[in-house]
Amino acid sequence: MNLGILTWLILLPVAASFALLFFKRDRTTEIKVFAFIVTLLIFLLSLELFVNFSAAKSGMQFEQIHAWIPQFGINYHVGVDGISLFLVLLTTLLGPICVLCSWKQIEKRIKEFFIALLLLEAGVIGVFVSLDLIMFYIFWEAMLIPMYLLIGIWGGESRIYAAVKFFIYTMVGSLLMFVAILYLYSRTGTFDVQGMQWKLHLPFAVQCWLFLAFGLSFAIKVPLFPFHTWLPWAHTEAPTAGSVILAGVLLKMGVYGFLRFAIPFFPQAAQYFTPAIAVLAIIGIIYGALMSLAQDDLKKLIAYSSVSHLGYVMLGIFAFNVRGMEGGIYQMLNHGVSTGALFLLVGFIYERRHTREISEYGGIAKVIPVYAVIFMIVTLSSIGLPGTNGFIGEFLILLGAFEARNIYGILAASGVVLGAAYMLWLYQRIFFGKITNPKNEHLEDVNKREMAYLLPLLILIFVMGLMPNIFLSRTAKSVNDFLKNQAAYFQGINKP
Amino acid sequence: MELKELVTRFIWLIPAAPLAGFIINGLWGRRFSKNFVTLIGCLGPFIALLVSIAGFRALSMIAPAERADGIVYTLYNWISAGSLHVDIQFIIDPLSSIMLLVVTGVGFLIHLYSIGYMGHDKGYSRYFAFLNLFMFAMLILVLANNLLMMFIGWEGVGLCSYLLIGFWFEDNEKASAGKKAFIVNRIGDFGFILAIFLIFTSCGTLTFSGISEQAKTLAPGVLTAIAILLFVGATGKSAQIPLYVWLPDAMAGPTPVSALIHAATMVTAGVYMVGRMSAIYVNSPEALIIVSIIGGLTALYAATIGLVQNDIKKVLAYSTISQLGYMFLGMGVMAFSAGIFHLVTHAFFKALLFLCAGSVIHAMSGEQDMRKMGGLWRKIPVTFACFVIGAIAIAGVPPFAGFFSKDEILWKTLERYETTHAGLYAVLWVIGLLSALMTAFYMFRLIAMTFFGAPRANEEIMHHVHESPFSMTSVLVTLAILSLIGGFIGVPHLLGGHNWIEGYLEPVWAHPESAGAVTTEAANHSMEIINIIVSVLAGLAGILGALLIYTKFTALPAKLTESNSGKFVHRIVYNKYYIDEIYNALVIQPIKYLSALLWLIFDMAIIDGGLVDLSATLIAVFSQLSRRIQNGIVNNYAMLIFIGAILMLCFFVAQMAA
Secondary structure, three states: OOOOHHHHHHHHHHHHHHHHHOOOOOOHHHHHHHHHHHHHHHHHHHHHHHHHOOOOOOOOEEEEEEEEEHHHOEEEEEEEOOOOHHHHHHHHHHHHHHHHHOOOOOOOOHHHHHHHHHHHHHHHHHHHHEOEHHHHHHHHHHOHHHHHHHHHHHOOOOHHHHHHHHHHHHHHHHHHHHHHHHHHHHHHOOOEHHHHOOOOOOOHHHHHHHHHHHHHHHHHHOOOOOOOOHHHHHHHHOOHHHHHHHHHHHHHHHHHHHHHHHHHHOHHHHHHHHHHHHHHHHHHHHHHHHHHHOOOEHHHHHHHHHHHHHHHHHHHHOOOOHHHHHHHHHHHHHHHHHHHHHHHHHHHHHHHHOOOEHHHOOOOOOOOHHHHHHHHHHHHHHOOOEOEHHHHHHHHHHHHHHHHOHHHHHHHHHHHHHHHHHHHHHHHHHHOOOOOOHHHOOOOOOOHHHHHHHHHHHHHHHHHHHOOHHHHHHHHHHHHHHHHHHHHHHHHHHOO | OHHHHHHHHHOOHHHHHHHHHHHHHHHHHHHOOHHHHHHHHHHHHHHHHHHHHHHHHHHHOOOHHHHOOOEEEEEEEEEEEOOEEEEEEEEEOHHHHHHHHHHHHHHHHHHHHHHHHOOOOOOHHHHHHHHHHHHHHHHHHHHEOEHHHHHHHHHHHHHHHHHHHOOOOOOHHHHHHHHHHHHHHHHHHHHHHHHHHHHHHHHOOOEHHHHHHHHOOOOHHHHHHHHHHHHHHHHHHOOOOOOOOHHHHHHHOOHHHHHHHHHHOHHHHHHHHHHHOHHHHHOOHHHHHHHHHHHHHHHHHHHHHHOOOOEHHHHHHHHHHHHHHHHHHHHHOOOHHHHHHHHHHHHHHHHHHHHHHHHHHHHOOOOOEHHHOOOOOOOOHHHHHHHHHHHHHHHOOOOOHHHHHHHHHHHHHHHHHHOOOHHHHHHHHHHHHHHHHHHHHHHHHHHHHHHOOOOOOOHHHHHHOOOOOHHHHHHHHHHHHHHHHHHHHHOOHHHOOOOHHHHHHHHHOOOOOOHHHOOOOHHHHHHHHHHHHHHHHHHHHHHHHHHHHHHHOOHHHHHHHHOHHHHHHHHHHHOHHHHHHHHHHHHHHHHHHHHHHHHHHHHHHHHHHHHHHHHHHHHHHHHHHHHOOOOOOHHHHHHHHHHHHHHHHHHHHHHHHO
8 A cells, every 4th residue: 555655754753663662771872873764764755745746736735535533524634735845844854853963962761762752753744744633633732742751851950840831831722722623523524624724604703713712722832922931941941852843843833723724714813813913923023032132041042032033924924925924934944944953052062061051151162163153154044144044034024014014014124133133142142252161161063963963954044045946936836825715715705 | 249248157256256265265264274275365356356357348348328237147036926036136237347346456455465464363264264255245235136135245244244343253342343233234224124125015126227117106205215214224334323333343353354344345335225226316305315414414423533533443434434424425415426436436545544554553563542653654654655645535635536536526515505405505515525624634633643753652562663564565555556546537527537437327327307407517617616626625724734733733632632621522522422322321221121121020920920820820729629529528429419419400490480
């Protein structure tokens, strides 16, 4: 039987995590090598999606559908379109990177760690490819568990508090979503996602309630201001790989949820709430940047910068025009690459000095110049310097927002100034000046393993900045269809 | 025709050659020998210079009427999103061809100079890599055929400026100066990017030719908004009021960097951009007035600060701000050619002045305070001679370069006197004259303090004073020659010239819709002559005044600054009108406190502590209470079941009754 590429992408990590059970727990090198090979294989396999994805086609590709629990109309249904394509690829890319960056950092329960990591990867991919609501919900919840364990077991000092906070916060949202999913089933008798997109003509009031139920869950995950306070904790306490996955792909599940479910299911409600969401997004951009300015903890600073960056993404999506949405989707990838890289870099220095206090550093550019250069490149990408990936996303989002409503673009663009301020200030505090702390005098610069996981992201920063059309051309069709369907929906309403 | 094709095919080499230098030296420079680093570092700009010269030649062979279309080459399509299509597309037209020659010419010379100046620095290869990267970004800015591509270069040069100001990053103050430059420029870029949005939403295109075509059809309000937003960007990059504050601090970088980036090329990008967007500006009289006022005020304001500074580079920095103000004054009165002309001559003489200052600092073992100099002219005669040539040029004494360009701007300002807003332009003309007077004064004050009088440095330093090596002095001499003769590309008709540069650039500029304001030259001859005489006199007066005061009546300045009112004024001006302190108190500190307060009170206490944790605590308390009910005593359970059943019964009864 031909399983199809997407199924392989979910199955392989699950199977590999089972296989890891049979490894002896003290054969740590073998465990790591195995995990690395598997994740690398998954990544290489996923490139098939990139190569064979047709930019001209509407709708889902690599689609597969099998009856699963026919009594309730639940199917095994997977597929990707231009919106989810690169999210899947980003997840598979971060897989081997996460294994490599955990090589030395994880010292206890190594076997369990990689099992959790692999299950997490499977769960995230599942979320992005599921086209059946029950399936989606299962993956959505399932992926919480390995993440919870990653933070709770391998995290920092306050890991338990952070893990519980992360878990409860997200659970509150998802329970409401589950109720909404069941309600939808009771009305339609199906869990088919595509069947509901733009086709559910629910009364406006019902739409609003359901949109809020779905939306809260997604907004927490994004996180949209003011639902963000779990993020600094979770990011700060998680091990490097956890932070990378969290920033790289988990946050995007929220945005993806809006794009795939909340908006197409309840278009009128989405339109009704757009100003509120756009305002929250703009507040998030500026507020997140201000929070970053106030931080003394390296990881907290980057965590708050994520709030700011995801604010851009949400603003772009809810601009509901080509440039805003393409920019929003692009910025999701950028954030995965740049912030992922930032967390890797923080992990690098944490491994050496075991502190995240910014004041512990200073002047280290002289000791570890290669690290300083890489950190600079990622910083520039994060603040959206033209030529790097960050610029393309920010520019398209801000332009889209400006086209939607001038004031949105103007307010949000002010975040660009603050972004430069907190990142360059951070950079100065860590790298410039004289070395004040003797512990920093003999740091080891980037080694080959570290270069191996940083280099792909560095290359992506420039490729995505200089040749964005590679990516934009593949998302364009889906975005256009999205907007066309949305317009058609509202036309249908206005014509009785 | 053949040359044109050749140039078209190889335009990309102009930015690519320095980029290659950056990559090679950046990646492997530390492993190369010093000579090889030098070779790689200078080869890129040299190739760029050669192709630029070829481009200029090729353009000259095209009939003047078709030159405005330029030589265009599309490398690839950069961004496509919906109706937005942005190409990486190069253009060599009269405007960019002049700019190319300045950037690659002066740039290459400064690379040569750096070989000697930075020779003993540990970061030699890093320095050349950054300098090459700057050339790349600047050339992208100049060659861009659309606004977004220009923005790549625009922010790119800002990055290089940041990297090079903070080149000696172990000194935290220098690193801070770099950061300040970047962030202040970002504030300007905020305006620039909004202008791009507004242009795209109203014109539907970002190419320069497209914008020019559409400009006339735009509503006046939109035009003015675009023009002002773009100008906000220019005030950042070109250090005009109110965003000039980063440039004096930028002197923390190596002196050749100050010469190249913070005097000759990058800081003039704002002037270049306004020229590129002339179609927008000529259609917005309001914006033009703002440009000319800001330009004039900056010219005067910075000149006053230059009068009292004691750091040799700070004097030159404020002088640069002032001269940039001059250029904007020219742009503001629609004397676009004159503005660009002054950009060119300024690039020659200001680069020369900075490099001479570098030579002085080099000779003085790193000393920059002029109060500790004096009596140097015999010891470093070449530097001295070149400095004097540069100073005469900037003072506007004929036939040196600065005279022609400065005079042209003043004349065009005065000429506007006959149109509307007569009072405004008269005042601006007076401001221009005053600034010219001050410029000449502070320049010769600098010369007197540095080169004349008795040496004020200690014996040991004076003993070490030596003329710079040939690699540096040869560059000084070359630039001195350019400062001497550079003005001849724009000799006004009145003085029997052809004003070549005005004619050459003319096809590029847009003309206002009400084209009535075309000058009637004959009638104004007498005015023009008066303007020349007055402006030359102003320059000479400044020179003589400074030389007299600082060589003969040396007690006078001290007397002035020690008198009661003089002391007060001196303190304010010397401290740069306390603008940095005011910005710090009004903007930077409030943002710092706001963010700290918001984090502690709003984020940690109210949202996280209050709403999130409190709701969790409430649930915990509630479950603690409800746990008591489940105490395992069966009798209690039976009791509860009984109560429940009764309640339900009551409910049904009540329903049936209703």
